[in-house]
Amino acid sequence: MNKPNGLTVILPEHAADFVAALPIEKFHGIGQVTATKMHNLGIYTGADLKQYAEADLVRIFGKVGHFYYLIARAEDNRIVEPNRLRKSIGAETSFTKDLDDPQVILLELETIAVTIQHRLESYQVLGRTITLKVKFAHYERITRSKTVTAAVGKAEAISQVAKELLVAVSLEGRSVRLLGISLSNLDCATESKPVQLCLFE
Secondary structure (H helix, E strand, O other): OOOOOOOOOOOHHHHHHHHHHOEHHHOOOOOHHHHHHHHHOOOOEHHHHHOOOHHHHHHHHOOHHHHHHHHOOOOOOOOOOOOOOOOEEEEEEEEEEEEOOHHHHHHHHHHHHHHHHHHHHHHOEEEEEEEEEEEEOOOOEEEEEEEEEEEEOOHHHHHHHHHHHHHOOOOOOOOEEEEEEEEEEEEEOOOOOOOOOOOOO
């Protein structure tokens, strides 16, 4: 509500009325195809959806009909998870002039790796899988990944793996428009595996 910077407070006692007036397209989990199907059934708002029995919604939409029945009544019993682990951390650079010098390309990977090191440090994590992304001048794009035994977080280790992945790609006769590196399979920097108490944005 009120994107991108607005704030809407919906008090519990107002939730039912809010949901009743909400256009069906605004409901989480209802995309364009489902919304069109609902429109064909005369369902345009939460109030319209609430008129349907749970059994009918399941018959029409399958198992997700149980979910539609509940959200039409402002009910959602799923556990809130505010501090989920990030799945990956990365950085990429687009070049105003395509790069065709292999040495310059390798130096750019080092620069990107330094940026990633700083981001890893801010989140206090390390990564086990390094993924290289390359976009060439004619918009061809490739990705290559490698998983290492011990999680890494230093720019030198990250760029070394990224360079190995790049060397395996033939650059002959091709110029590079974009380079990117990302790390996934993240671990807390102080542990050998992710732990619940590690806090992330």
